[in-house]
Amino acid sequence: MMMNKKLIILLLMAAAAAPTSAQRLTVIKGNVDCGSTGYRQPVTAEFELRNKGLRKLRIQQVRTSCGCTSVDYPRQDIGANDKFTIRLTYDAAQLGHFQKEAAVYSNGSKNPIYLTMRGVVQAEVQNFSGTYPYEMGDLRIDGQSIEFDDVNKGDRPVQELHIYNSGTTTYRPNLMHLPAYLSATVQPATVAPGHAATITVTLHSDRLRDYGLTQTAVYLAANPGEKVSKEKEIPVSAVLLPGFIGLNDAQRQLAPKVQLSADTLNIAFAGKQKKTETIDIVNNGRTDLKISSLQMFTLGLKVTLGKRVLAPGESTKLKVTALRDELRNVRTRPRVLMITNDPDRPKIVININAK
Numbered sequence: 495m496m497m498n499k500k501l502i503i504l505l506l507m508a509a510a511a512a513p514t515s516a517q518r519l520t521v522i523k524g525n526v527d528c529g530s531t532g533y534r535q536p537v538t539a540e541f542e543l544r545n546k547g548l549r550k551l552r553i554q555q556v557r558t559s560c561g562c563t564s565v566d567y568p569r570q571d572i573g574a575n576d577k578f579t580i581r582l583t584y585d586a587a588q589l590g591h592f593q594k595e596a597a598v599y600s601n602g603s604k605n606p607i608y609l610t611m612r613g614v615v616q617a618e619v620q621n622f623s624g625t626y627p628y629e630m631g632d633l634r635i636d637g638q639s640i641e642f643d644d645v646n647k648g649d650r651p652v653q654e655l656h657i658y659n660s661g662t663t664t665y666r667p668n669l670m671h672l673p674a675y676l677s678a679t680v681q682p683a684t685v686a687p688g689h690a691a692t693i694t695v696t697l698h699s700d701r702l703r704d705y706g707l708t709q710t711a712v713y714l715a716a717n718p719g720e721k722v723s724k725e726k727e728i729p730v731s732a733v734l735l736p737g738f739i740g741l742n743d744a745q746r747q748l749a750p751k752v753q754l755s756a757d758t759l760n761i762a763f764a765g766k767q768k769k770t771e772t773i774d775i776v777n778n779g780r781t782d783l784k785i786s787s788l789q790m791f792t793l794g795l796k797v798t799l800g801k802r803v804l805a806p807g808e809s810t811k812l813k814v815t816a817l818r819d820e821l822r823n824v825r826t827r828p829r830v831l832m833i834t835n836d837p838d839r840p841k842i843v844i845n846i847n848a849k
Contacts, residue, residue: 518546519602521609522577528613528682531586531689538583538666538684539611543598545572551602556580559595562587563611567598581683586615613682625656630714630726632661639826640712642697642732644841655693655728657714659685665716669693669728673710675701676730697732706787706833708732729826731791738837750806751779752836754844761816761848770815773844777804779836787833788812794820795846797830816848 526539545551550571558565566581584594591614597606626634636656645651659665664686669678678695685691702708714726741749755774763769777783783804788797794817800810814830821828828846 519551519598519600519607520544520546521607523679524607524609526611526681526683528584528611529692530614530616531682531686533589533615533617534586535615535686535689536583536585536684537611537613537682537686538581539609540683541580541582541609542577543580543607544577545574545602547602548574550574551600553580553598553600555599557597557599557606558582563594563596565596580609582609582611583684584611584613589615589617591615626658626660629660631716632659632663633665633667633714633716634658634660635714638728640695640728640730641826642730645697645699645702645732645734647699647702647734647737649697649699651697651699653695653697655695656690657685657693658690659687662687666718667691667693668715668718669695670713670715670720670722671710672712675699675708675732676710676712678712695730699732699734702732702734704787705734705736707789707791707831708734709791727825731826733831733841735840736786736833736835738840741837746837748780749838750777750781750783750804750834750836752776752783752834752839752842753778754842756844757842758845758847759814761846763816763818763849767819768815768817769848770813773812773814774809775804775812776809777806780806782806783808784835785832786835787831789831791829791831792821792824792826794818794822794824794848795828795830812844814844814846816846818848821848 522542522544524541528537528539531537550573552571553567556565556567562585564583568578572578582596593612596609599606626636628635628638640653642651657667664684666684667680675698678693680691680693682691709731711727711729713722753776759771761769761771785802788799796815798813830844832842
């Protein structure tokens, strides 16, 4: 019995020592380029970290490289596998390039983890408001939509939106309602009046479910937690192509070959509410042509297709109906997308010019 008690005590002592080794602090994003800021216009960098351990983690201290940099970090315990943010703010009280560091001490790592922010302080920051034609509250933006064209499975293409703060308040802009296949970062994280920032949007194509067109809408917010509104909607589209890698010359000679009577439709309403035009589609190949997807990039269009599978030499008709009133309110170019099994033309875009 005495031996059992001693064994239990030893096991409890070992368990008490285990949490430190079980905890692990990792940095998701530890270096931030803040770009340009104005003299005495403080700039903030946001760093993403994660508790990869099995137990709660606590930040014990964050030491900055100088008194010109302040820090904001979680004071409460951080749960297992939780992500969190540390913010460094540089006061920009000196002109020229800067690089500031912070050392993060926690019970999740034996040695401190270092974070770095860099940028340049200018006497005057040029006003670029003329290059941002679209208004979304106090924020101006250089585009109203995001498009990822000709994406192959596994690609991670990137698109950028450039925003400008035309108001009198400092904002922390972000994109809301991102689906699982999109991610976005904003640099710098804080945008003072008269300053600009870049939103970088990455498409994770391996998370797209189907070939062809995938569409969604994200929303630009001036600050985290802002309410969604139609005026701040940004449509996002991605076109995932089927793969034909590895086809030899003989296989291509036997493949289907699609031919259209037109790739562009010019539609004149002439006072009518809607107008229909027709495109002839022919299979000039040696095997069946399959149209696996037929989609519209915008509202205001309706399509009907006579047949989706065409034998060699066979043809069909594609009817496109444009609705005048709905097309007036769309933000992206009216187009029709076709996905086929023609290895030379897996994606066909039919442009619609409606007046």
